[in-house]
Amino acid sequence: MKKVGLFFGSFNPIHIGHLVIAEYMAEFTPLQEIWFVVSPRNPLKKKETLLNETQRISMVRLAIEYDNRFKASSVEFEMPRPSYTINTLAHLNEKYPGIEFSLILGLDNLASLHKWKNYEVLLENYKLYVYPRVSLVEEQKPALAIHPSVIMTDAPIVELSSTFIRKAISEGKTIKHMVPPPSGRLHKGNALLQKSRAT
Numbered sequence: 001m002k003k004v005g006l007f008f009g010s011f012n013p014i015h016i017g018h019l020v021i022a023e024y025m026a027e028f029t030p031l032q033e034i035w036f037v038v039s040p041r042n043p044l045k046k047k048e049t050l051l052n053e054t055q056r057i058s059m060v061r062l063a064i065e066y067d068n069r070f071k072a073s074s075v076e077f078e079m080p081r082p083s084y085t086i087n088t089l090a091h092l093n094e095k096y097p098g099i100e101f102s103l104i105l106g107l108d109n110l111a112s113l114h115k116w117k118n119y120e121v122l123l124e125n126y127k128l129y130v131y132p133r134v135s136l137v138e139e140q141k142p143a144l145a146i147h148p149s150v151i152m153t154d155a156p157i158v159e160l161s162s163t164f165i166r167k168a169i170s171e172g173k174t175i176k177h178m179v180p181p182p183s184g185r186l187h188k189g190n191a192l193l194q195k196s197r198a199t
Contacts, residue, residue, distance in 0.1 A: 005031040005129060006073075006092075007104040008085065010039050011056050014063045015165050015179050017158035021131050024155040025104055026069045029129055034104070035071045036060050040083060053077055063180035084117040089126065102127040110150065111142040123149045131155035 005025050011018065014036070022034040038057045041050055051059075057074050064070035076083040079091065085103070092101055103126055105113075110130050113119050122128070128150045134157050144150055160178060168175050 001098060001100045002033065003031050003100050003102065004033045004035055005029070005102050005104045006035050006037050006089075008037045008039060008088075010050065010162070011036065011060050012051055012162045013056065013059050013165060013179065015160055015162060016177075017160040019063065019180060020158050021104070021155050022064075022070060024131070024153065025129055028155075029151070029153065031102060031104075031129065033069055033071060035073045036064065037073045037075060037088065038077075040076050040081060086116070086118040086121055089122075102129055104129050104131070106131055107133045107141070107145075110144055113142075113144055123147055127151060129153055132157055134159055 007018070007022055007025075009018065018036070022036070025031050026034050038053065038060055040053055053074070057072055057077075060072040064072060075092065076088055079088065089101060092099075103122070105128060107130055110128065113122070113128075116122065123144070126149065128147075130145070130150060130152050132153075132155065141152075145152055165175055165178060168178075
């Protein structure tokens with residue numbers, strides 16, 4: 001059975017930090033493919049800072065087009081909102097019965113996993129591959145880090161955020177080594193990304 005890791009995120013925009021994590025998971029874990037699941041608009045996020053879904057999925061597709069281990073997924077765009085991970089997994093399991101899905105998430109998300117809908121079901125039925133975050137030091141690891149379904153990884157820590165990328169673009173800074181070259185073509189001239197002092 002093929003093993004696929006689901007990497008959820010807004011990817012607003014996608015950057016090399018995302019790709020470093022995905023490559024690590026594809027090379028240093030049993031996962032054979034990594035699917036970038038682009039999240040729809042979050043009502044809690046400021047609308048002016050979030051690119052629309054079409055732009056974000058296009059950037060992801062361009063960023064990973066060279067690598068057949070990676071796939072861009074817009075599955076949550078057609079699902080009821082707000083989207084819940086447990087519902088997305090149920091949908092994917094029904095659509096792809098021959099695939100074993102796992103989650104890829106940061107240590108910060110693991111720390112708040114107990115707030116997720118049906119998180120106990122997630123832990124019971126899926127593996128969680130967790131990458132480190134510099135904001136959480138060793139002694140701050142959440143209690144769930146020792147759960148049998150949680151696999152703590154040594155993925156490289158790349159402290160680069162989409163917020164930083166947007167701010168750099170708005171200030172006219174070059175980001176050519178911070179974003180994948182193909183998706184970077186879409187940044188140029190994008191009115192939202194060029195907006196002064198984007199947050």
